[in-house]
Amino acid sequence: MKLTSAEKAERRTHFRQQLEQGVEPREAARTATERANNAATASMLMGALEKLPQPPDWYESPEERAVRTEMTNADKGMSATATGAREPLTPDHRETTVVVPHEFVRCGLFGVADPKSSRQHVPHAVFEVYGTNGGTITYCGPELRQDDRQVFFEALNFERSTPGSATATPNQFLVKLGWSRNTESRKKLHACIGRLQDAQLTIEVRRLGRLVIPSLLTHVDVLDDGSYRMKFHDSVRRLYDDNCYTCLRREYEQKLERRSDLARWLLLFYSTHQTPRPIPLATLIELCNDAPEKKYAFKDKLTAALGQLVRVKFLLGWNITRKVDGKSGTEMVEVKRPRMVRFEDQKQ
DNA sequence: ACTCGGCACCTGACCGCTTC
DNA sequence: GAAGCGGTCAGGTGCCGAGT
Incomplete structure (x- = not known):
């Protein structure tokens, strides 16, 4: 038991x-x-x-997606010419959701290493982006983990109210992130912002071509009242082009237990898949940028993380298949997600 | 399989400052 | 003066590795 x-x-x-x-x-x-x-x-x-889980996020058919892309592009063009005002970097979404660009969460850019281990400087790393069209993210800078990813997405969320830059007090950040408000958390937040400033990456995928982001946060000011004012490279906007993003309900991440970085990574990874296919265990280890001393240790962590995702009702179930003929690398990770709702149903 | 102890992190109470 | 916000800190909780 x-x-x-x-x-x-x-x-x-x-x-x-x-x-x-x-x-x-x-x-x-x-x-x-x-x-x-x-x-x-x-x-x-x-x-x-208990009742069956509710759908985790919206689903739209390729036809609906094409129509929405066209409408979004038309809206952008009209508002830019009509008002001349800056548009937020992220697409319109509900306050209860976080918008996740697929390339960022389908690779090990934001890793899941043991929080107690010290962060390394990464002089040059190439992360394979998992997907039908593949691609890579070349990264140079301090090692990024899930806390950095949370801070970055939260900063983008603040940017929506003041397009062009994000301004927020440490407390507003901590409350939104669901972190403690003590000194340690403030230091952690400050360190995350510093790392995001030093993070240089080049994304090479078919839909974007070669996209260079010299710094995830190009400029960070600490104002007199202690607030952070952060500016982003405009290339960040392109990550959300072509509807290659997912609106994920915040409640899933809020319900996850603390120090569940692998569960957080899996949550975002699988949120970008409507019908996840079985993935070799070895591929998953590489994708999430974990550095387990022993493979079975990762398997234990994975079991616990998938169990958490079932408990928060993000997944219906999961399974890790046995080795075929005792050969390593033949174990597959299978997950089952709840039925999706169609875009039109979700709007009602 | 189980216990124990160290450690990281969270909660909630409390205080100070600012604004109305 | 009341309310709201931001910051600090003590105590509590849970995780995880080591030991049995």
Whole structure:
């Protein structure tokens, strides 16, 4: 029986209580485990009675996408000529969602390394972009992880209200990110912004050609009141061209447990797939830019991360197939996502 | 399989400053 | 003076590796 962290904590507490009451350690361990297993079984049965998960994000057919692209481009042209005002870098979306450009989350640009390990400077790295058309992202700068990705997307979100630059106080950032508001989190936020300033990348994919972004944040000012004012390279806008982005509900990431970087990476990776195909385990390790000492350690992390995505109702289920003829590299990771709604249904 | 201890991180209470 | 916002800090919680 696989126990959640809460159930494990309950088991520990019960074990200690038993010891305090003079129960022998072996007997205390047995009753604590039995009690935790009962709780887990009850929780599992309750879960089975819950309603089916709601669709995680919108889906549109290729025809609907083509119409929307045309309308969006026409709108952009009209508003630019009519008002001369700057348009936000990101497309229009609900406050409850985050817009995810596919290339950024289908590779290991924002990695999932152990948060306790020190960050390395990456002089030159080439990340393969997973997808039918493939492509690469060449990166130079400090090692980026999931916290950097969260800060970058959040900064882009702030940019919507003041097109051209994003201004926000540290507190506004921390509240939006769902991080603690203590000194450590402020330092972490400051460090993330610094890394994004030093991040140079070149994206080479079929739809964009060769797109150079000399810095994810071209300019960062700390204002008198402590607010950050950040400017972006205009190439960032092109990441959202051609509707190659996904609107993902924020609630999934908010529900994930802390220090679940692999779960966060998988959440964004699979959010860009309507019907995910089985992926070789070895490919997934390379894609997410993890550096596991042992492959089975990654498998354990992956199992926990996929379990979390099921718990937050982003996935319906998952499976890791066995090795074929004992050969390494033949294990496949399969996931099942809930049914998507069509774009028109979602608008209602 | 289980316990333990160190560590990282979060929560909530509290305080100071600014604005109305 | 009240309300809102931003910042600090102590205590609590959970994770993870080491040990048994």
